[in-house]
Amino acid sequence: MTSGQIEVPSKGGDGESALSCQELKKSFQGVAAVTGATFDVPKGMITALIGPNGAGKTTVVNILSGMMKSDSGAMQIGKVDVTNWESYKIARLGLMRTFQLSRELGGLTVLENLLVAPKHQAGESLLNIFFRPGRAKREELENTKRALEILRTYGLFDLRDNRASELSGGQKKLLEIARAVMAQPQVLLLDEPMAGVNPALIERIGGYILDLKNQGVTVLMVEHNLNVVEKICDHVIVLAEGRTLATGRLSDLRANPEVVQAYLGEVINASTTR
Amino acid sequence: MSAFWYYVFTLVFFLFDYFILAMGLNIQYGETGILNFAYIGFVALGAYVTGASSMPSSAGTGQQYIMGWGVPFPFSLLLGGVAASALAVIVALISLRRLRTDYLAVVLISFSLVFYDITNNYVPLFNGADGLYNVPEPLAGIFKLTTNSFVPFFAVVTGLIALVMWWAMSRITSSPLGRTFRAIRDDDGVAAALGKGVFRYKLTSMLIGSFYAGIGGGLIMQFGGSFNTTSWLPAETFVVFAVIIVGGVGNNIGLLVGSLLVETLLIHLPAFLPEIPGHPGLIQYIDTMVVGVLLMVMLWFRPQGVVPERVRKTPMSLLQGLKSDRALNTDVPAMSVVGDGAGVIEEGGRP
Numbered sequence: 001m002t003s004g005q006i007e008v009p010s011k012g013g014d015g016e017s018a019l020s021c022q023e024l025k026k027s028f029q030g031v032a033a034v035t036g037a038t039f040d041v042p043k044g045m046i047t048a049l050i051g052p053n054g055a056g057k058t059t060v061v062n063i064l065s066g067m068m069k070s071d072s073g074a075m076q077i078g079k080v081d082v083t084n085w086e087s088y089k090i091a092r093l094g095l096m097r098t099f100q101l102s103r104e105l106g107g108l109t110v111l112e113n114l115l116v117a118p119k120h121q122a123g124e125s126l127l128n129i130f131f132r133p134g135r136a137k138r139e140e141l142e143n144t145k146r147a148l149e150i151l152r153t154y155g156l157f158d159l160r161d162n163r164a165s166e167l168s169g170g171q172k173k174l175l176e177i178a179r180a181v182m183a184q185p186q187v188l189l190l191d192e193p194m195a196g197v198n199p200a201l202i203e204r205i206g207g208y209i210l211d212l213k214n215q216g217v218t219v220l221m222v223e224h225n226l227n228v229v230e231k232i233c234d235h236v237i238v239l240a241e242g243r244t245l246a247t248g249r250l251s252d253l254r255a256n257p258e259v260v261q262a263y264l265g266e267v268i269n270a271s272t273t274r
Numbered sequence: 275m276s277a278f279w280y281y282v283f284t285l286v287f288f289l290f291d292y293f294i295l296a297m298g299l300n301i302q303y304g305e306t307g308i309l310n311f312a313y314i315g316f317v318a319l320g321a322y323v324t325g326a327s328s329m330p331s332s333a334g335t336g337q338q339y340i341m342g343w344g345v346p347f348p349f350s351l352l353l354g355g356v357a358a359s360a361l362a363v364i365v366a367l368i369s370l371r372r373l374r375t376d377y378l379a380v381v382l383i384s385f386s387l388v389f390y391d392i393t394n395n396y397v398p399l400f401n402g403a404d405g406l407y408n409v410p411e412p413l414a415g416i417f418k419l420t421t422n423s424f425v426p427f428f429a430v431v432t433g434l435i436a437l438v439m440w441w442a443m444s445r446i447t448s449s450p451l452g453r454t455f456r457a458i459r460d461d462d463g464v465a466a467a468l469g470k471g472v473f474r475y476k477l478t479s480m481l482i483g484s485f486y487a488g489i490g491g492g493l494i495m496q497f498g499g500s501f502n503t504t505s506w507l508p509a510e511t512f513v514v515f516a517v518i519i520v521g522g523v524g525n526n527i528g529l530l531v532g533s534l535l536v537e538t539l540l541i542h543l544p545a546f547l548p549e550i551p552g553h554p555g556l557i558q559y560i561d562t563m564v565v566g567v568l569l570m571v572m573l574w575f576r577p578q579g580v581v582p583e584r585v586r587k588t589p590m591s592l593l594q595g596l597k598s599d600r601a602l603n604t605d606v607p608a609m610s611v612v613g614d615g616a617g618v619i620e621e622g623g624r625p
Contacts, residue, residue, distance in 0.1 A: 065467060091469035105460040107524075108453065111588055115450070116457045119469045123450030126478065130445065140450060148588070161587045183468060 017076075018043040018187050018218035019064065019095070024073035025242075026059055033059045034070070035242035041187070041235075046209060046219040048229040048250070051239035052263050057222045058100055060239065061191050064220075065097040066090040077187065092119055094186030098193060100222070102172035106165030110156055113164050113175055114147035115140075117182040147182055154178040154208065170201045177208060188212060190221035194228055206232050226250070238263060280425055281546045285538050287429040289530075290436040291493050292537035296517040296529040297443045298486025303515070304523035304583075305447060306479035307459030309379040311511055312365065312386035313487055316358040318393070318506040320488025321495040324354030325406040328496070335408070337401045347412030348435075351492040358488025362480040370476050386508045394503045405502020412496045428497050435493070439486060444526055446482065448586070455479055456524070513541060516569045522579025531580050540565050 017040040024037040034056040041047045049057050062068035064075060066087030074083045077093050105113050121143070122128045123136035151157045154174050159167065164175060173193055180188055190209070194202045202225065209219055210232055223229050229236060230250050238245040238253060240262040246253055253259045295317060302308040322339075328350035329335070331342040345353060369381045394403050411424050412431075419427055446452050454475055457465045462472045495501045513536065521532020544561040572579065 067463060067467060087463075087466040088469050088471050091467055097467055099464075103461050103464045105457050105464060107460045107583070108456055109585060109587075112453055112456075112586060116453050116465070116470075117468050121450045121454075124454055124475075126446070126451065126482075129449045129451060130442075133445075136449065144588070148593070161585060163585065179468070 016043040017041060017078075019075070019077055019220065021060075021064065021075040022073055024060060024063055024075065025071045026056075026063060026068065027071060032242055034063070036244065037073070037239060037242070038244050039237045039247055041218060041220045041237075043218050044213065044216055045234040046213050046221065046232055047235040047237060048233040049220060049222045049237050049239060050224070050226075050229065050263065051245070055239040055263075056242040057239055058191055059242075061097065061189050061220075061222060064090075065095060065189055067097075091183070094184075095189065096180035096183050096185035096187070097189035098173075098176040098180055098191055100191040100195065102169065102176055104164035104167065104172050104175055106163060108164055109161050110164055110167070110175060111144070111147055111151065111160040113179050114150060114182040115143055117179050118143055119183065150178050150182055155204070170197050173197055173201075173205065174208075177205065181212065185217055187218045187220070190219060190223075192222050192224065194223060194225050202228065280422065283426040283429040284546075285542055287425070287432050287493075287497055288542050289533050289538045290429070290432045291490050291497070292514070292517055292533040293436050293530050294432075294439055294486055294493070295490035295514050296521065296533055297439060297526060298483040298490065299514045300483075300518045300523065300526070300529055301443065301447070301455065301486070302479050302483035304518055305452060305455040305459060306476060307375065307462070308370070308476055308479060308483075309375050309382070310480070310483070311379050311383035311508075312389070313483075313514055314506045314508060314511040315386040315389045316361060316484045316487035317491035317494075317510075317514075318389075318501075319361055320354035320358040320491030321501045321505075322354075322393070322400045322406065322491075323357040323488070324350045324492030325409040325495040325501060326400060327353045328412070329406065329409055337404070337406065337408075338398050339401050339406060340399060347496065350412075351489060351496065354492030354495075355485040355488035358484040358491070359481045362484035363477070366477045366480045370480065371473050383508065386511070390503060390506070390508055401502075403503055405500060405505070406495070407500035407502075409495055409499045409501075411499060425497075432493050432497070435489070439489065440526060443486075447524075447526065451475075451478070512569075513537065513565065516565050518579075519569060519577075520572050520579060522581040522583060524583030525579065525581050528579050528581030528583075535580070536565060536568070540568070 019041040020039065022038050024034050025032070026034040037056065037060050049060065051057055059068065063070045066082070066085050066089065069084045074081065076082060077090065077095055080093060082090055082093065105116065108116065121136075122132070122139045125136075128136045148157065148160065151160055154177070156171065156174060156178060159171065164172070167175060177190070177193065193205050193209070197205065206228055209221070212219060221233070223233075233250065235247070236250045236253055237247045238259050245262055246256050246259050295313075298316075299310065299313050302310045302313070323341070326339045326341040327343050327345040328347065329339065329342055330344050332339050365382070365385060369378055369385075373381060393400055396402065400406055411419065411421075412428070413419070414424055417427065447455075454465065454470055457468070458470065458472055458475055465475075466472050491506075494505070517532040517536045518529055519532070520536050521530070522528025540561050544557045547557055550556050
């Protein structure tokens with residue numbers, strides 16, 4: 001725990017963490033981006049990672065997903081120490097992510113973006129392609145049916161044969177979440193899923209995230225929209241200047257002067273006086 | 275056989291051979307995004323190994339070379355492909371794991387130059403700058419072929435080999451493996467975040483592409499009966515790049531079209547045209563310039579090539595019983611969180 005943290009339980013109902021990190025630090029050419037991120041993400045819950053711009057939220061997400069190596073510190077998925085593992089190994093443990101700026105696989109169709117997601121596909125082996133084509137074909141058929149169902153759920157079914165690069169910004173956000181869902185994640189990191197998205201789509205994405213929670217997926221989302229955080233997040237982590245400032249429920253954090261000073265400020269006042 | 279048909283079948287041979295070479299480079303660059311500027315080096319190794327393994331021992335031949343096992347066709351050809359793949363493993367282990375596309379390209383072109391200099395100067399390997407010659411014509415003894423009849427025969431053999439290799443490549447590119455290659459091409463960071471071991475897949479792509487390079491090179495050796503360092507100047511790699519860029523990156527049919535337009539019509543056809551009086555060799559210089567101009571024009575006006583990469587549509591059989599989005603709008607979940615906009619933090623931490 002870093003100084004200034006509110007003493008509230010940081011773990012889920014059964015006290016188990018799906019993801020945790022201790023004293024993560026990361027600098028870029030002498031500029032400290034993360035200076036001591038320490039928190040637990042409760043299993044089966046939706047946790048928000050909030051903080052002012054430049055607090056190090058995306059850097060932390062990049063480190064947690066293995067896309068960036070930390071200078072020091074440790075992290076675990078469940079009970080497995082995955083400190084500085086490569087991202088594909090972390091993904092194989094069931095941690096999937098989306099990106100702040102959508103990174104769709106633009107040359108692939110919307111459907112193919114989902115089909116690429118399942119791990120260890122039989123058809124990804126040269127031996128299976130030429131000597132066990134039936135097995136690869138059966139699995140591909142099952143994956144395609146599941147992908148079409150997911151696309152239907154996410155309202156992208158009619159766009160299935162479009163190249164992903166042709167989608168709008170909001171559709172790309174949906175596609176990224178759908179692609180992560182296709183990989184059947186245990187833990188899902190969402191980096192600003194509502195950014196640049198119209199209010200109607202915010203409603204839908206929030207609904208999808210709640211659905212994922214109901215299916216047992218643990219969600220950690222970087223989010224600036226406090227209405228969304230208040231409505232769907234069970235737990236909040238506040239980062240400021242690269243370190244964990246506080247953790248707890250948003251309603252509790254509103255009373256924390258450090259949090260208010262560092263991030264919430266007039267937003268809280270404005271929304272509570274309405 | 276008349277000279278005309280001799281030329282035609284020579285062009286047919288190069289059409290199919292460069293189709294094979296283009297398929298190999300396409301899976302590396304067009305499908306996986308590996309900018310392999312050393313490609314011609316793998317072609318050359320395939321040619322040398324095919325030739326040296328099919329020739330008898332070098333003693334008394336007036337040449338110096340390794341192997342000299344007298345391996346019959348097509349096993350000598352396969353050895354050429356396997357040797358190029360083996361070299362790809364070494365190159366991939368050195369360069370693919372840590373280098374991004376642009377740095378990788380520089381390292382690979384350097385590798386190509388080093389390999390070229392070693393082959394050119396270390397005579398005991400493949401007879402130095404003179405290269406290998408008098409390589410036996412494959413199957414000529416069995417089918418009692420003359421020098422004239424060998425050309426159409428081997429052009430047809432090359433066509434059959436190209437057909438088999440096209441079938442195999444189509445299986446790969448239309449499989450989940452091909453899709454993963456394309457995912458890595460589009461964004462290897464995302465592919466890794468989806469659990470794909472990017473290095474392993476790039477290595478696989480290098481292996482497959484280099485095998486095709488080795489086979490293509492081996493066929494050139496078997497067709498011409500000789501091969502030396504003037505046949506594979508490092509810049510030759512860019513001719514194969516021109517084939518796939520003009521034809522259509524990521525499309526096997528486009529590669530055949532590119533091979534026809536660039537290699538057959540622009541590179542080899544002018545070699546059979548009569549010289550311009552007073553300007554010997556001018557036509558061949560011009561055709562190289564034309565390839566360069568064509569490449570620039572294509573990249574500027576039609577970067578997707580003559581036959582673009584096709585969109586892989588969902589099989590209709592899988593769509594039966596599934597409704598469109600419009601019929602399902604009422605199923606979309608909602609969380610009812612959007613208020614009047616208060617609480618949305620903008621730049622600088624203000625609502």
